Amino acid sequence: MHLSLKRLLTTVVFFVTTCALVAGVYTAHGWDWADAVYMVVITIFGVGYGEVRPVDTLLLRTVTMMLIVVSYGCVIYIAGGFVQMVMEGEINRALSRRRMTRGIDELAGHTILCGYGRAGRILAAELKRAGASFVVVDQDEQKLNDAESQGMLILEGNAIEEDVLDKAGVRRAKVLATVLPDDAANVFITLTAREMNETIEIIARAEHPSTEKKLLRSGANRVVLPAVIGGQRMAQLITRPGAEALLASEEGVDALQHEIERIGLRIEELSVTPGSPLDGHTVGDIDLKGNRGFLIVAVRRPGGEAVIDPPGDCVLAAGDTVIVLGHTGELPQLARRYTAAKEILYRGARARVSD
The missing domain is CATH 3.40.50.720 (NAD(P)-binding Rossmann-like Domain)
Structure with missing residues (x-):
């Protein structure tokens, strides 16, 4: 599109310059400026009107013939370039829309x-x-x-x-x-x-x-609410709240996430859904395997209450969220096991979990 527009503008400039030069030649031979411009216009569009003044010298005839050839060529090129530019724009828009929705x-x-x-x-x-x-x-x-x-x-x-x-x-x-x-x-x-x-x-x-x-x-x-989260985050940086305040909300987990990522750790949240193998069982029943293991930091209840460092006999129910801490490189495997693969290890047995 940019190349076509550039060529089109270049042709227009060349065409206008040629017309001005021819009109200047007529004027230099004693023609009025209005007569010169009128002669250029009727020559370009070939309306068949008679000459304003006699074109009786070799120079005037040569210039007039040059104007006819150049003007017709420029007009054809400008019209073709404009059509090409419009078509390219439509084609590009169609391809762009197809590319946007692909997949x-x-x-x-x-x-x-x-x-x-x-x-x-x-x-x-x-x-x-x-x-x-x-x-x-x-x-x-x-x-x-x-x-x-x-x-x-x-x-x-x-x-x-x-x-x-x-x-x-x-x-x-x-x-x-x-x-x-x-x-x-x-x-x-x-x-x-x-x-x-x-x-x-x-x-x-x-x-x-x-x-x-x-x-x-x-x-x-x-x-x-970004404004609320930002304010809470600034307050946490000032007051350095304890782990319970951080883990009692998802915003707190996000804030803690940024802190521990600096040392290569990451927090993952595992949701307990109705009918899943975790529903109705205890924290001690979960088998989380990794090269260096994972740590169950807390269990967040649906009402917002957080059980910090839950004991092994802590019973899980639908709606609970198990907050697990582990190394950044290993947690994606854990996430895939629970979400992508839709399964976990429960007492060493592989079981299906719904989203």
């Missing part, structure tokens, strides 16, 4: 990320690092190009619209995260997604604390 139709159990701003970029980078499958939905073509250059699947459109979410595979998706800076847009996206998929987990961003209740009523499973 989305084959996804299942993936994450839909609505918004690729500051928060969206961080979230997308973390999902990519974790090896999760996801689709970035945004209206900004430049942002989508940046996401595509990072090897991410992209879809251009407004996530509020049902057809856009449908193209992103919302009916087959496992999680939808809407991280737009506009609370109203996040509410509408949450409503639309919940209506299209009753089982999808929706994580929504809220700029104002008052929006949290609206998002939860709209169908969001979790609401994240």
Whole structure:
């Protein structure tokens, strides 16, 4: 497109310059400027009018013939270049749309990320690092190009619209995260997604604390308030809270995560789902195997209560979250065992676990 436009502009400049030079030659031979311009115009378009003044010298006739040849060639080239540029633009847009949606139709159990701003970029980078499958939905073509250059699947459109979410595979998706800076847009996206998929987990961003209740009523499973998390994080850095305060909430786990990653450790959360082999059993029944082992740091109850350093006879129930500490290089294997492979080791026996 840029090359075609450059060639087109170069031709236009050459054409205008030629017309000006020919008009200048007429003027130099005693013609009025208006007569010279009029002669150039009727010569270019070949309307068949008579000559304004006699073209009786060899120089004037040569210049007139040169104007006829050059002008017709330039007009044809400009018209062809314009058509080519339009066609290239349409073809590029069609290919771009096809490239954006390539691979989305084959996804299942993936994450839909609505918004690729500051928060969206961080979230997308973390999902990519974790090896999760996801689709970035945004209206900004430049942002989508940046996401595509990072090897991410992209879809251009407004996530509020049902057809856009449908193209992103919302009916087959496992999680939808809407991280737009506009609370109203996040509410509408949450409503639309919940209506299209009753089982999808929706994580929504809220700029104002008052929006949290609206998002939860709209169908969001979790609401994240960046301002609140930032304030809590700063308070933790000042007061250095104990482990119980950190592990009692997901935000606290995230804060602790950043601290321990500096020494090569990482925290993983294992959810206890209804009917899973962990449901109704004790912490001591879990067999977590690794080269250097894993440490069960806490068990977080659904109400937010955290059992720090749970004893072996601590009974697990559906809705609980087991917080495990281990080396960064080994935890992905543990995560795959519990999520990707859908199974764990229970008393040395391999059992199937639902998501």
